[in-house]
Amino acid sequence: MSYELDGDANVTCERNTSAEDKAFWNWNNETQAFCQKLSCPKLPVPEGGALVCSTAIGNEVCTMSCSNEHQVAKGTSITYICSDEQIWIQGIPPNCTDKVHPRNAIGEEEFFLYYEGNCSDLTTIETIKSHFIETIRRVESTEGWSNLCPSNCTIEDVVVDCGSLNGKRRKRSTETDAFHKIFKRSTEPVKITFNFILNFPWQTDKGLWGNDDIYAEMSDFMSNRVEEGMVDFPNVTTGSMQFGWLEYNCPLGQLPTYNDDGTCVGCPPGQYLDNDDCLDCSKGYYQDKEYQINCEKCPSNQSTESRRSMSKDDCQGNSLLQKCMKIKRCCVCK
Known part of the structure; x- marks a missing residue:
């Protein structure tokens, strides 16, 4: 757990002029300093679900849940813990996915x-x-x-x-x-x-x-x-x-859960199902739909900044190349 000081680090003990046998602590700007516990950025609430957070055990812990019409995607953590470095260890919770029953x-x-x-x-x-x-x-x-x-x-x-x-x-x-x-x-x-x-x-x-x-x-x-x-x-x-x-049996891209509801579950957007595992879309690929078995490739000369992209908008072209094409001049690539 990490804290930072809020206020002046120095405080002086001064004599009380109205009572010679007493003294008082003098805080700068008459504001007492205190230790402020550092926290992680606020997590977004997943669509179709809710987050419940608590600091009862020290570090902030949030638990994800989904409504009756939705469910947590395969391989998705329901618990998110804020580290001492103010980073959510499990990342950002994805949106809840549709609950699917077998035929x-x-x-x-x-x-x-x-x-x-x-x-x-x-x-x-x-x-x-x-x-x-x-x-x-x-x-x-x-x-x-x-x-x-x-x-x-x-x-x-x-x-x-x-x-x-x-x-x-x-x-x-x-x-x-x-x-x-x-x-x-x-x-x-x-x-x-x-x-x-x-x-x-x-x-x-x-x-x-x-x-x-x-x-x-x-x-x-x-x-x-x-x-x-x-x-x-x-x-x-x-x-x-x-x-x-x-x-x-479940539809393509989903696996049986054999839970009490008897549902099928697959991977969230940004991932795809490979055998029984959810894998991230590689750089240069994205997936904006749930329960898929592959990822979509970015248009020619475009790529994503990172893995697990969930939107085609994440596909960006070479900025220098785009600038050269716009001004219709040759450029030297560095």
């Missing part, structure tokens, strides 16, 4: 079948796959499904993988008793795995955990239909169904 919720699932037959027969595998897809379509048309599904819930990207069990005993998780019966038969069964995606529209008003509840209820509904034998047909017996975590 769809996605859940990856696996479904196991146990088949007694030739797994290398592609025609058979395609038949099993077609039967599974047709069964899922029947599930999607039932009343129970429509009561759970917000709208346009679909099963997508069905991938079939066929492989031998190799005589190894599987862990008991959600397998049905039918598997253990089939496992004891003389003909060794093979496991057919279906990987697929359960997709439904994201419910903005329910947040992450509300959408996760919808996913869990839909998954349980499917699992119950499987246990009822809805997918069974000759030489095929249902094994088990497993469900992954609820996920969601």
Whole structure:
């Protein structure tokens, strides 16, 4: 913490003429000097948000927050501390960015079948796959499904993988008793795995955990239909169904936060998203929009004074060159 003296550094002790046994401190200009704590320049309040500052712990500390319609951009600090050199250590807080929700919720699932037959027969595998897809379509048309599904819930990207069990005993998780019966038969069964995606529209008003509840209820509904034998047909017996975590995809230039709101977040103006990181625009480039994956290049013969430029107005030409062009004379560049 830094201070500077406000007033004269010298003070004299003088005799009180009206009271011989007393004296008083005489400040120049009759103004008592004091130590003034130095502070950083006032921070601008971010658009769409607010700043709360305090000096309760010594150095000034400001905390940034955003309104319900906005959020703090990726990689942005919410705390700003004034150093002893009167510099904001974290820089200047950027404006809040728009809060964006995903369009769809996605859940990856696996479904196991146990088949007694030739797994290398592609025609058979395609038949099993077609039967599974047709069964899922029947599930999607039932009343129970429509009561759970917000709208346009679909099963997508069905991938079939066929492989031998190799005589190894599987862990008991959600397998049905039918598997253990089939496992004891003389003909060794093979496991057919279906990987697929359960997709439904994201419910903005329910947040992450509300959408996760919808996913869990839909998954349980499917699992119950499987246990009822809805997918069974000759030489095929249902094994088990497993469900992954609820996920969601974000628009280009944004990443999922998986916070309680279930939002997507990207980089503020002056930066761009590279894999999972926000990087500053280089000198000679700018970005005036949020949630971008690249920066815009300044016009020919122009550049920016520093990195992380947020406006095309930051692009400036060579002042000497501009002057020479204006007066239409040749100049010597230095």
